[in-house]
Amino acid sequence: MGTKNMIGFILRRLLIIIPMALLVVSVTWGLIRLAPGNFYSDERALPPAIEENIKRKYGLDKPIYQQYLIMMGNVVRGDFGDSLKYQGQSVNEIIFRHLPYSATVGVLAYLLALFIGLAAGIIAALRQNSAFDYGSMATAMLGLSVPNFVLGPILVIVFALWLYWLPPARWGGISHLILPVITLAAIYAAYIARLTRAGMLEVMRSDYIRTARAKGLDEKTVLLKHGLRGGIIPVVSFTGPALAHLLAGTVVVERVFAIPGLGNIFIQSVLNRDEPLTLGIVAFLSILIMIFNLAVDISYGFLDPRIRYE
Amino acid sequence: MIKELSCPKCSAPLSIGSTSQRLVVCSFCGATSLVDTSGGEPKLRLDESGVLERSSGELVAGASLWKDAWNRLLKNKLAVFGMIVLGVMIVAVIIGPPIIRLTTGFTPDYIPSDIDGGARVQSFPPSLQHPMGTDDKGRDLLARVLQGGRISLMVGIISTIVSLLVGVSWGAVAGYIGGRVDNLMMRIVDIIYAIPYILIVIVLLSVFGGPNTPDFIDALSSLFGGAGNQGLSQIFLLFLALGLVSWLTMARVVRGQILSLKNQEFVLAAKATGVSTPAIIFRHLVPNALGPVIVYATLTVPSVMLTEAFLSFLGLGVQAPYASWGSLAADGIKNIQIFPWQLIFPGVTMALTLFSLNFLGDGLRDALDPQTRKF
Numbered sequence: 001m002g003t004k005n006m007i008g009f010i011l012r013r014l015l016i017i018i019p020m021a022l023l024v025v026s027v028t029w030g031l032i033r034l035a036p037g038n039f040y041s042d043e044r045a046l047p048p049a050i051e052e053n054i055k056r057k058y059g060l061d062k063p064i065y066q067q068y069l070i071m072m073g074n075v076v077r078g079d080f081g082d083s084l085k086y087q088g089q090s091v092n093e094i095i096f097r098h099l100p101y102s103a104t105v106g107v108l109a110y111l112l113a114l115f116i117g118l119a120a121g122i123i124a125a126l127r128q129n130s131a132f133d134y135g136s137m138a139t140a141m142l143g144l145s146v147p148n149f150v151l152g153p154i155l156v157i158v159f160a161l162w163l164y165w166l167p168p169a170r171w172g173g174i175s176h177l178i179l180p181v182i183t184l185a186a187i188y189a190a191y192i193a194r195l196t197r198a199g200m201l202e203v204m205r206s207d208y209i210r211t212a213r214a215k216g217l218d219e220k221t222v223l224l225k226h227g228l229r230g231g232i233i234p235v236v237s238f239t240g241p242a243l244a245h246l247l248a249g250t251v252v253v254e255r256v257f258a259i260p261g262l263g264n265i266f267i268q269s270v271l272n273r274d275e276p277l278t279l280g281i282v283a284f285l286s287i288l289i290m291i292f293n294l295a296v297d298i299s300y301g302f303l304d305p306r307i308r309y310e
Numbered sequence: 311m312i313k314e315l316s317c318p319k320c321s322a323p324l325s326i327g328s329t330s331q332r333l334v335v336c337s338f339c340g341a342t343s344l345v346d347t348s349g350g351e352p353k354l355r356l357d358e359s360g361v362l363e364r365s366s367g368e369l370v371a372g373a374s375l376w377k378d379a380w381n382r383l384l385k386n387k388l389a390v391f392g393m394i395v396l397g398v399m400i401v402a403v404i405i406g407p408p409i410i411r412l413t414t415g416f417t418p419d420y421i422p423s424d425i426d427g428g429a430r431v432q433s434f435p436p437s438l439q440h441p442m443g444t445d446d447k448g449r450d451l452l453a454r455v456l457q458g459g460r461i462s463l464m465v466g467i468i469s470t471i472v473s474l475l476v477g478v479s480w481g482a483v484a485g486y487i488g489g490r491v492d493n494l495m496m497r498i499v500d501i502i503y504a505i506p507y508i509l510i511v512i513v514l515l516s517v518f519g520g521p522n523t524p525d526f527i528d529a530l531s532s533l534f535g536g537a538g539n540q541g542l543s544q545i546f547l548l549f550l551a552l553g554l555v556s557w558l559t560m561a562r563v564v565r566g567q568i569l570s571l572k573n574q575e576f577v578l579a580a581k582a583t584g585v586s587t588p589a590i591i592f593r594h595l596v597p598n599a600l601g602p603v604i605v606y607a608t609l610t611v612p613s614v615m616l617t618e619a620f621l622s623f624l625g626l627g628v629q630a631p632y633a634s635w636g637s638l639a640a641d642g643i644k645n646i647q648i649f650p651w652q653l654i655f656p657g658v659t660m661a662l663t664l665f666s667l668n669f670l671g672d673g674l675r676d677a678l679d680p681q682t683r684k685f
Contacts, residue, residue, distance in 0.1 A: 024504045031509060035516040141672075145664035147616055149623045150639055150657035153646045161647060252623065256643070267624060270512055278509070286504035 010298065017290045024286040025075055025279055029068065032275050058084075071279070080280035085272045091280035094265065101171065102261035105253065106246035108181045113188035114239075118232070120189075121196025125231075126223070128201065136193060143190030152183040152256040171259055180257040184250055188242060192235050200231035229303045236296055236303065243292055318343055318356045379601075382677040389673020392666035399663055403459035410453045445641065445652055455656050458633040462660065465549055465618040465634065466611040466667075472553025473614070474607055477560025482591050482599070484561070485568030496565065499558050507555040507617075512626065514551040515544075545628055548621070552614050563606050567599035601678040608671035612664040619660065635660035 046054070055061045059070060074081060080091035120140070124133040159179060160168035167176050203209060204227055212222045251263040262281065269277035315324050317336040324334055324343070334343050334354065343354040383389050445451055484495035502510070571577065572595065580590050596603075619636025621627035623643075628634040635656045642653030 023501055027501055028505055028509065031513045035513045141665060141668055144668055146661045147619050149643065150653065150661065153643050153653055157646060157650060252620065270509055282505065289504055
């Protein structure tokens, strides 16, 4: 694989991201407009004159295609305008104010999930059908089956309300991070453990591992240098979208632990019909997903030399 | 050496081609005979077990793919455990509420007005009268968990059927037709993937909710005894909306299967005999891709149930007086410090069900798809 090839591949993929994100924004805009109701409509109907003024102020009196073109024009320039709900705050401001909270919890949860998941998965694969294998896979299944809005409150009851070890909620020092990070990491750790185990079992039976053993490499080198690289490919492909979602925040954890993250802001913006904010977060999220997917595709080449970029 | 013998059943002449031949089929009566060479001279013995008497081409009765998979599934203890728990759960949610009404008189929506003067704390811990306690309105939690189970399990089933119908058709058409159509259809899938599903669900619910509910949804909900019932119609709308956001992976799985199948000889044969394209897709290709589809569908059920629970947790899903496990758990979280049973019982019931479904899905995958078996 030539470096030139790879640079071309990356450039092409980066260029596709922009039109794809614009398409996603367009579809989202269409969906928002499809839903009946408005951001200004309340329980009570507004007097027609006031409604008229609001419509003029936000350009809602123009033909729909003009509204679309104006919106797209702004989005292309990276300007999503001001939030309709949080008066006087720009969408970009809101996103970058709340992102650090979600990103901190998300990245820590991801690292924890990766550490636990990989360790459990590798050991389970190496000691297939052992007690550890069954135990860790049953635990992983439990992790997939307990909704995080059940796990989170249970952790709060035990560690905050009974044992008084950790604070129950809110943003503060490291001790405030422990419970939300564990809650968020649980399901991802379970996925990663299962994927790692399956991937390792598959790889350890392949020809190139037999070759590595045949030429007399010690078991540790076979395992870590040859086995792991191929075995974690499924984990890597799961990781891309998962990390993007973790960075953008997970609503449940934010609600349970009162963390001012992006996920909750997004749900609120959808419920409030806060169109600019919704579009901004959707665009941000979709670009993030596509960049992580690209990173995943690039890393395949390093993990498995047989994979070629086209 | 050719040895002339006669059929032990109808005495017609039979010949054996060589000494190594072990079986012979009579060309007159069709009976299968075994060649017995133990006494030196070959003798014919009628096969009385009937096992070999299928046809001359297929001597041993072959176990069908499905029978084979079923046997493998039964060997998987965890999958059997999952099936039993699910079976018990389904029976319990069907017959449970009427039994509770007959024995203790509680219905899921019965709010007692005479305890503590009617205004004080009304949530009671588990007792003989209320095995799971009551919620903070005094409603029997066991009755509500069972009633909620009906809705949660129906979410799983109906939404999965919707996602199956859409996903299988979409993936199969894209995979079979290929080219530009495939490209376009799969890019649409990519785009929907990038839009947060919660936005799609909210839009579907608000566009088709309330007075705009399509007639067939009302018809569907009246099928389950909710004729003209707005609340129940909204729940069915939710089922539909959840199905419509969870078909994407199914479409990808099916497309992959169809791509690997469509160049095989049986498709060529079907084309050569003039079978129409829709018939090739749905009569010839889809049945051959059914294994992975079933496996993925089993894993869709728990994931849809989790999504419903999540939406109910956010207050967008099932609304009171109806309940699902998700909405019950969401209610329980509010009072978790004082009335922990309000979260624990619905939460554990739901987790147990999802646990069983996941094990069943894993077991089915191992049984139907032994090659990609995850050991």
